Amino acid sequence: MSAGPNATEPNPHDHIPAAASNFLTRYVFSTDHKVIGVQFLFSSLFFFAVGGLMAMVIRWQLAWPWKPVPILSQWLWSSPGLGGQMPPEFYNKLFTMHATIMIFFVIIPLLTGAFGNFLIPLMIGARDMAFPKLNMFSYWIMWPGFVLITLSFFVEGGAAEAGWTSYPPLATAARSTPGSLNGQTYWLLALLCAGISSLTGSINYITTIVMLRSPGMKMFRMPMTVWALFITALLQAFALPVLTSALLMQTLDRLAGTNFFTPVGGAVANAPAAVGGGAPLLWQHLFWFYSHPAVYIMILPGMGIASDVISTFSRKPLFGYKPMVIAMGAIAGLGFIVWGHHMFQSGMNPALGATFMLSTMMIALPSAIKVFNWIGTMWGGRIQYTSAMLNAMAFVSMFIIGGLSGIFMAATPVDIHIHDTYFIVGHIHYVLFGGSTFAVFAGIYYWFPKLFGRMMSERLGLIHFFLTFLFFNGTFFFMHIVGWHGHMRRIADPTVYEFLRTPGVVGMNQFMTICAFGLGASQLIFAWNFFYSLVAGPVAGPNPWKANSLEWATASPPPYYNFETLPRVYHPPYEFSVPGGEDDFLPQTTPLPDNITLDPVMA
Amino acid sequence: MWDFPLFPSQASTNAPRLDALMLFEVGVLIFFSLLIGVLVVGFGIRFRRGNAVDRSNPPTHSQSMEVVWIVIPMILSILMYAWSTQLFFDLYEAPADAAQVDVVGKQWMWYLQHPQGRSETNELHVPLGRPVKLNMTSQDVIHSFFIPAFRIKQDVLPGRYTSLWFQPSKVGVYDLFCTEYCGTNHSNMIGKVYVMEPADYEAWLSEKGVGPSQAEEGERLFVQHHCAGCHRGSQTVHAPKLEGVYGKPVPIQDGKDVRFVTADDRYIRDSILLPQGEVVAGYEPIMPSFKDQINEPDLLKIIAYIKSIANRETSQ
Ligand SMILES: [Cu+2]
Ligand SMILES: [Cu+2]
Numbered sequence: 001m002s003a004g005p006n007a008t009e010p011n012p013h014d015h016i017p018a019a020a021s022n023f024l025t026r027y028v029f030s031t032d033h034k035v036i037g038v039q040f041l042f043s044s045l046f047f048f049a050v051g052g053l054m055a056m057v058i059r060w061q062l063a064w065p066w067k068p069v070p071i072l073s074q075w076l077w078s079s080p081g082l083g084g085q086m087p088p089e090f091y092n093k094l095f096t097m098h099a100t101i102m103i104f105f106v107i108i109p110l111l112t113g114a115f116g117n118f119l120i121p122l123m124i125g126a127r128d129m130a131f132p133k134l135n136m137f138s139y140w141i142m143w144p145g146f147v148l149i150t151l152s153f154f155v156e157g158g159a160a161e162a163g164w165t166s167y168p169p170l171a172t173a174a175r176s177t178p179g180s181l182n183g184q185t186y187w188l189l190a191l192l193c194a195g196i197s198s199l200t201g202s203i204n205y206i207t208t209i210v211m212l213r214s215p216g217m218k219m220f221r222m223p224m225t226v227w228a229l230f231i232t233a234l235l236q237a238f239a240l241p242v243l244t245s246a247l248l249m250q251t252l253d254r255l256a257g258t259n260f261f262t263p264v265g266g267a268v269a270n271a272p273a274a275v276g277g278g279a280p281l282l283w284q285h286l287f288w289f290y291s292h293p294a295v296y297i298m299i300l301p302g303m304g305i306a307s308d309v310i311s312t313f314s315r316k317p318l319f320g321y322k323p324m325v326i327a328m329g330a331i332a333g334l335g336f337i338v339w340g341h342h343m344f345q346s347g348m349n350p351a352l353g354a355t356f357m358l359s360t361m362m363i364a365l366p367s368a369i370k371v372f373n374w375i376g377t378m379w380g381g382r383i384q385y386t387s388a389m390l391n392a393m394a395f396v397s398m399f400i401i402g403g404l405s406g407i408f409m410a411a412t413p414v415d416i417h418i419h420d421t422y423f424i425v426g427h428i429h430y431v432l433f434g435g436s437t438f439a440v441f442a443g444i445y446y447w448f449p450k451l452f453g454r455m456m457s458e459r460l461g462l463i464h465f466f467l468t469f470l471f472f473n474g475t476f477f478f479m480h481i482v483g484w485h486g487h488m489r490r491i492a493d494p495t496v497y498e499f500l501r502t503p504g505v506v507g508m509n510q511f512m513t514i515c516a517f518g519l520g521a522s523q524l525i526f527a528w529n530f531f532y533s534l535v536a537g538p539v540a541g542p543n544p545w546k547a548n549s550l551e552w553a554t555a556s557p558p559p560y561y562n563f564e565t566l567p568r569v570y571h572p573p574y575e576f577s578v579p580g581g582e583d584d585f586l587p588q589t590t591p592l593p594d595n596i597t598l599d600p601v602m603a
Numbered sequence: 604m605w606d607f608p609l610f611p612s613q614a615s616t617n618a619p620r621l622d623a624l625m626l627f628e629v630g631v632l633i634f635f636s637l638l639i640g641v642l643v644v645g646f647g648i649r650f651r652r653g654n655a656v657d658r659s660n661p662p663t664h665s666q667s668m669e670v671v672w673i674v675i676p677m678i679l680s681i682l683m684y685a686w687s688t689q690l691f692f693d694l695y696e697a698p699a700d701a702a703q704v705d706v707v708g709k710q711w712m713w714y715l716q717h718p719q720g721r722s723e724t725n726e727l728h729v730p731l732g733r734p735v736k737l738n739m740t741s742q743d744v745i746h747s748f749f750i751p752a753f754r755i756k757q758d759v760l761p762g763r764y765t766s767l768w769f770q771p772s773k774v775g776v777y778d779l780f781c782t783e784y785c786g787t788n789h790s791n792m793i794g795k796v797y798v799m800e801p802a803d804y805e806a807w808l809s810e811k812g813v814g815p816s817q818a819e820e821g822e823r824l825f826v827q828h829h830c831a832g833c834h835r836g837s838q839t840v841h842a843p844k845l846e847g848v849y850g851k852p853v854p855i856q857d858g859k860d861v862r863f864v865t866a867d868d869r870y871i872r873d874s875i876l877l878p879q880g881e882v883v884a885g886y887e888p889i890m891p892s893f894k895d896q897i898n899e900p901d902l903l904k905i906i907a908y909i910k911s912i913a914n915r916e917t918s919q
Binding site: 092281353371385397404405419420421484 | 609621625631632636639640642646650653658665668672673675679687690742744745747749751755757761762765780782783785788791872894
């Protein structure tokens with residue numbers, strides 16, 4: 001369909017495929033990577049709102065325990081006997097589903113599904129993905145997942161409530177919690193669907209990037225976003241099979257009476273003892289073997305986006321392009337040998353624990369490279385304060401806090417104290433909100449003109465950014481402090497703990513909750529900006545940011561075939577402010593002026 | 604707002620050592636977060652578009668700088684690694700003279716059993732200044748035993764025994780929590796730890812009269828469940844003697860081969876609940892399973908009994 005990477009002449013076989021013929025194949029069951037990207041974008045943003053609302057209700061219970069939730073309590077838990085109080089089961093469902101939805105139905109599909117699909121072919125100069133039908137499948141297989149996870153709230157016993165980590169026997173023994181009766185099975189099947197979606201998507205991305213780069217687009221001329229998505233896809237391709245088999249094993253344990261995760265004579269809640277012979281810890285190993293790399297699946301694309309945005313709006317080449325790529329590879333590689341740091345308390349041999357600790361601490365090194373190189377990129381630039389840039393800058397400074405608070409968990413003895421406390425909750429939100437979510441915002445502000453051909457309002461974007469940044473820190477920073485003080489996570493009733501009833505802790509909890517509401521409300525500005533600009537934003541033109549990479553070399557929004565002729569690439573995408581040039585940017589499709597020598601690391 | 608100490612009180616020998624490491628890490632965190640924050644904001648302001656400043660020398664890459672920002676985090680990581688490992692190993696290896704208390708977690712309570720025979724629920728009494736080792740298991744799902752004031756935490760797993768030790772350093776009453784989410788009433792799975800003067804502790808132990816010790820209880824159960832009928836030399840059944848078994852390697856028939864398994868708590872427990880799983884070489888798999896008949900606390904007592912006869916001669 002398009003030229004191989006080594007072709008130097010325009011490929012004679014390159015032709016523009018026929019357009020989709022009707023509404024259904026063009027916008028619904030479309031094989032066009034851009035439409036699929038937008039579909040991922042919309043469904044993940046929808047679930048973002050759902051997951052966010054759940055978080056608000058959780059925060060309510062932590063700040064004003066057992067006070068009826070305004071409005072919601074009447075129709076969410078109906079039993080009048082409770083006097084509007086939230087039952088603990090419901091709280092447990094909320095934190096389980098909040099995490100599940102945010103991780104598996106928001107962040108991962110947003111970063112890899114939405115950005116990956118939309119950007120990869122455009123940025124490498126391809127007409128579409130390598131396997132467009134598989135791509136369509138990777139989106140539509142999400143739908144059974146959406147349906148199952150939503151349905152699970154309405155089955156007997158309600159949605160899963162074993163935590164997003166679903167440790168057996170809590171998750172496998174039907175009577176251990178109401179949610180383990182049926183909801184857990186729906187949870188497992190929904191995750192299986194999401195997993196298959198990611199897996200097929202990743203195969204597609206890898207193949208596309210390896211095979212369909214336009215002429216001249218060498219690997220080391222690809223934008224960081226593509227590199228990041230490529231490495232992320234590799235992570236997914238190697239880690240997901242493990243999760244998939246673990247999910248299947250747990251499903252079998254629940255439905256077919258196998259004993260993969262049931263110990264000898266295991267029995268919960270006076271149920272008859274099982275024969276057992278399996279090991280609950282096996283699940284933890286399998287689960288974290290996927291779920292630690294999943295953290296990088298959720299942060300690497302953000303790093304790619306931040307790199308591109310920071311370079312563009314600093315009008316300066318990315319500092320140390322190759323070290324950045326290598327660092328990302330190193331993070332991904334190390335990511336496969338650190339999963340044990342989630343299990344330091346499980347009773348592992350300290351020699352093993354020390355090994356996991358070492359590999360975990362080593363991740364600090366490539367991360368340091370990345371952070372300092374972003375700062376090096378800004379150094380001496382001509383920085384434009386666009387909404388995208390501000391979000392990317394927030395990404396850098398919040399990611400470093402999230403990353404550094406990670407060393408508390410890496411150091412085993414300290415982890416022993418803070419494991420399963422709010423410190424961990426603070427940490428993960430600094431990584432997944434401070435990191436991934438700011439990167440998502442940066443990406444949306446940056447590529448919105450390309451996605452929809454219209455500009456978003458910068459003024460609203462700035463307001464949204466500052467409010468989000470403020471409330472984000474207000475919500476999550478104090479979690480570290482109460483966690484350190486011993487505030488456990490996943491407790492439905494914080495009032496049973498004496499030290500949590502002291503005015504200091506209560507005050508902090510209420511402060512965090514108010515900030516969380518502010519954080520939620522600020523997203524309304526974003527939603528308004530997004531939808532208003534979608535229909536009424538000023539028309540963008542092909543290259544509103546004066547950026548270099550290939551997606552800006554075609555119309556906004558791009559036609560279904562992306563490029564009229566496949567573009568020819570002459571250099572990496574970071575040639576900003578090239579001395580002697582007329583403009584302060586040099587698109588990848590424009591050859592370098594004669595008198596310029598590229599620096600050796602970049603070329 | 605700050606009417607509580609940042610750290611929970613320090614009541615074990617381990618706590619101050621851990622807090623020192625933690626404070627060091629806080630220092631590292633604050634230093635680098637501020638450094639990055641200041642750089643991001645500083646560069647952001649200084650190099651904003653339209654601001655006339657000297658932009659002549661910023662490189663686009665620099666090997667020496669990359670080396671600097673690899674080496675500094677590396678040195679810090681190795682330092683923290685060495686420090687943590689040392690603490691971690693100390694935390695793992697209980698002193699030989701530690702008194703062992705058995706712990707069983709279940710939804711949603713803790714059951715604790717002192718070797719001298721006294722048992723308690725959701726309360727743990729320990730003597731000041733003496734090392735105590737907890738030998739823990741769960742009857743249903745995974746729990747986690749956490750005493751913030753001692754800075755210790757250990758998951759409690761069904762079908763396995765995990766352990767934990769500490770040496771209390773301050774008399775007082777401290778919180779005890781389950782920190783592994785374990786179902787609906789997880790947040791109510793709490794208790795208290797009483798650190799007492801050794802004399803008070805002795806008095807507390809014998810408060811209810813000097814009852815049978817845990818091993819004696821175990822022996823009673825051993826007879827009651829007819830273990831003795833087979834295991835104390837029987838004319839009709841060929842079963843191994845259990846004297847001197849505990850802690851030693853046991854030959855297990857594995858197909859045609861024989862492999863050796865150490866007879867620890869886990870092995871004894873599985874031998875009772877799933878005898879067919881590991882059959883001693885040279886014996887027929889005729890031992891019945893006691894799954895559903897003996898609960899976790901009783902299993903611990905039987906194990907205590909089998910342990911108590913570890914040094915007794917076998918009369919074979
Ligand atoms: Cu991890
Ligand atoms: Cu528990």
